[in-house]
Amino acid sequence: METIKIQGTDDTPGIIFDAENKIFQISGRSMPEDVTAFYEPLLMWLEEYAEIADGKIIFEFKLEYFNTASSKLLLDVLMKLEEMYEDGKEVSVKWYFPEDDEDMEEAGEEYADIVDVPIELVSYDG
Amino acid sequence: MANNSLNDLFINAVLDFHNVMRSNDISLVYEGEITHSITKAFTSLTEKKMEEEEEEGKIQKKVFHVMVECLQNISKHADNNINSYSKDGRGIFMVHKGDEEYKITTGNLIAKEKVDDLKESLDLINSMNKDELKALYKKQIKEGYLSEKKGAGLGFIDIARKTGNNLVYTFKDVDNETSFFILTSTIKR
Numbered sequence: 001m002e003t004i005k006i007q008g009t010d011d012t013p014g015i016i017f018d019a020e021n022k023i024f025q026i027s028g029r030s031m032p033e034d035v036t037a038f039y040e041p042l043l044m045w046l047e048e049y050a051e052i053a054d055g056k057i058i059f060e061f062k063l064e065y066f067n068t069a070s071s072k073l074l075l076d077v078l079m080k081l082e083e084m085y086e087d088g089k090e091v092s093v094k095w096y097f098p099e100d101d102e103d104m105e106e107a108g109e110e111y112a113d114i115v116d117v118p119i120e121l122v123s124y125d126g
Numbered sequence: 127m128a129n130n131s132l133n134d135l136f137i138n139a140v141l142d143f144h145n146v147m148r149s150n151d152i153s154l155v156y157e158g159e160i161t162h163s164i165t166k167a168f169t170s171l172t173e174k175k176m177e178e179e180e181e182e183g184k185i186q187k188k189v190f191h192v193m194v195e196c197l198q199n200i201s202k203h204a205d206n207n208i209n210s211y212s213k214d215g216r217g218i219f220m221v222h223k224g225d226e227e228y229k230i231t232t233g234n235l236i237a238k239e240k241v242d243d244l245k246e247s248l249d250l251i252n253s254m255n256k257d258e259l260k261a262l263y264k265k266q267i268k269e270g271y272l273s274e275k276k277g278a279g280l281g282f283i284d285i286a287r288k289t290g291n292n293l294v295y296t297f298k299d300v301d302n303e304t305s306f307f308i309l310t311s312t313i314k315r
Contacts, residue, residue: 010166031194101184110260
């Protein structure tokens with residue numbers, strides 16, 4: 001599968017979707033001008049990947065900031081992972097948050113409540 | 127010959143404006159169309175300023191959050207006044223920095239027919255405690271579909287949660303079809 005690599009900017013997150021090396025990352029800031037246009041190709045990629053995915057898959061979220069418009073699309077990404085998990089794939093999520101950022105920690109907890117896929121919260125020295 | 131001098135009315139307007147901003151500790155004010163690049167410019171400007179002033183990181187993040195949601199509310203939901211030529215997505219945006227708090231104020235026109243629904247959701251949010259807001263947020267994010275203007279209906283809930291304060295608002299009639307909606311969010315320093 002083709003790798004998606006998008007450099008993060010001050011309003012769009014950095015993306016690495018690399019099926020070959022099994023690196024899956026969404027990082028940085030997310031407040032794109034058109035959230036749907038930004039996330040749609042990623043969701044389609046995940047849909048395709050779900051067909052061929054096997055072995056251990058760790059999906060990393062390391063976001064500094066996301067707006068409410070992005071929060072729904074991030075949930076859509078997580079729901080794709082949930083589908084894979086429910087399909088018997090070995091999928092898990094690492095949700096990184098700066099140790100002093102309670103809001104980002106809470107956001108991870110909330111997603112963990114909503115979607116049925118293992119989400120590990122990992123603090124880092126931000 | 128072109129008239130190079132400013133008329134008194136204009137001079138007074140500039141001076142008044144200056145005084146009003148100073149006396150209300152307004153550090154940023156803008157009136158016009160709120161675009162994505164305006165949102166980016168204002169948030170990064172305010173962010174830089176807060177960094178220079180060594181504002182606490184937590185507070186910086188909250189101010190940033192609230193600014194983005196407020197600006198996006200205007201760009202997505204402001205209506206034009208049908209009696210004027212102004213475009214949708216236009217409004218006034220202000221940042222006030224006091225000793226004890228930041229206040230983010232927005233003002234925009236809205237069709238009168240939408241006022242009741244808007245009041246209802248603001249009052250509902252204001253009546254809720256932290257846990258209830260959290261539950262409402264989760265419900266909305268799960269059920270909420272993206273409206274055609276691509277808001278997730280989560281902005282106000284998020285502002286209330288991030289600030290821990292009520293959303294203070296008022297509506298002023300402009301004409302038979304239009305109201306002016308003013309919203310102030312307060313972030314304690």
